[in-house]
Amino acid sequence: MxxxxxxxxxxxxxxxxxxxxxxxxxxxxxxxxxYRVAEASDNAAYWSIATTMRSDKSSLSVVKDALGLGAGKVDTAYSVTNDTVKIVNLIKDKLVAAVGASAADKAKIQVEITAFQLQLKTAADGAVFSGANWLSVDTTTGQTTPGTHDDAQIVSAFTRNAAGKIALQTIDINVQSVKLYDAFGTATNVEKGILDGLRLATSGVRDNTATAAAGGTVAATDGYAVSTLTVVGFNDTQIQQMLNVVDAAARELTDAATNLGAAKTRIDLQKNATQALMDSIDRGVGQLVDAxxxxxxxxxxxxxxxxxxxxxxxxxxxxxxxxxxxxxx
The missing domain is CATH 1.10.287 (Helix Hairpins)
Incomplete structure (x- = not known):
């Protein structure tokens, strides 16, 4: 029609x-x-998944930055600790030279030892990165227990479980075991740092029963600290005890450097893993929403x-x- x-x-x-x-x-x-799916009206399910994954990637980017910041702190402490081991070994060499030396020679040797001690303190005080110093600390305030430094935490991972709940993982650094000096006035010998804590002359271990040794007189509770020991006025027996103390401190420093080195390696591995995860998220989102x-x-x-x-x-x-x-x- x-x-x-x-x-x-x-x-x-x-x-x-x-x-x-x-x-x-x-x-x-x-x-x-x-984009094949640019907004919810294009495909609500894919858009929702992609939006969540993009949000997670953004959080992972922050985690990667946190790992970079943590790596800087660990690197700083690690480098100074390595240098400290070398200087402490130099002090040990000077103590060996002081055994059997005359009073005049001991005074000259002490000049060098004092210079090394000042360098140790200067290096530890300067081991600062982003406002954090793990080697020269003051646990007077800001810690759970005064005298004991809380563990330093570095955010290392951002995860979301099947139920959608978010969780953060951290790499913990035991600062208490690597600190060299502690300015807390009433800290015990055990609580103090590796270099400023008094060590028993007999064992070389930081001990709360240790008391500052007097020159020329040997006592069972004699104690020495690497940061304050002096050969002037001390006899050969005491200098040999100082060697024992310095050697024990060197072993602790080596352990501290080992722990920091292990943390450094773990952080580097986690940074690579985080970047790989971010790349994987990019590919997954692309497969969902890219045209x-x-x-x-x-x-x-x-x-x-x-x-x-x-x-x-x-x-x-x-x-x-x-x-x-x-x-x-």
Whole structure:
């Protein structure tokens, strides 16, 4: 039936053209943004997953920065501790030279030992990175127990379990075991640092029963600290005890450097693992929401042809009404 009120052909052609235009707009949006799923209306499930994964990647980026900051603190303490071991060994060499030396020679040797002691304190005080110093501390305040330094924590991982609950993991540094000096005035010998804690002359171990030794007199509770020992006025027996003390301190310093080195290695490994995880998230998100540009370019060309054909079909359908006029001539 021919009608001038209802043009069924034109309506059909218009619907087809509208659908083509809609598909064309979608394809053009994918090409311009690069996303197949750019917002929730495109695919709610994929968009939700991708949004959560992007948020987790952002948190992992912060974790990576925290690991970098922690690595700087560990590197600083590690480097100074290594240098400290060398200087303490030099002090040990001077003590060996002091055995059997005259009083005048001991005074000269002490000048060198004092210089080494000052260098140890200067190096420890300067082992600061981002406001943190793990070698020269003051546990008077700010710690759970005064005299004992709390563990330093470095955020190392950000995880989300199957239920969506977030958890943070840390790498803990036992600062109490690596500190060299502690300014806390009433700290016990055991609580003090490796270099300023009094050590029993007999065992070389930091001990709360140790008392400062007096020159020329040997007592069972004689104690020495690497930071304050002096050979002036002390006999050969006491100097040999000092050697025992310095050697024990050197062993503790070696252990401290080992622990810091292990933490350094772990941080480096975790940084690499975090970066690999971030890359994996990028790939996973890309597979969910990225547009296949080869596919979209092919679809664009096809839709452009369909659009042209749709316009042509609509034009033909609209011209059908004009043909009705021929019936009245």
């Amino acid at each position: 021919a009608s001038i009120l209802t043009n069924a052909s034109a309506l059909t052609a218009l619907q087809s053209l509208s659908a083509t235009n809609k598909s064309l707009e979608m394809t053009q949006a994918r090409i311009s943004t690069g 296949d540009m080869n596919q979209e370019s092919t679809r664009l060309q096809a839709l452009q042809v369909q659009q042209q054909l749709g316009i042509q079909a609509l034009s033909i359908a609209n011209s059908n009404s004009q043909n009705i006029l021929a019936l009245f001539k």
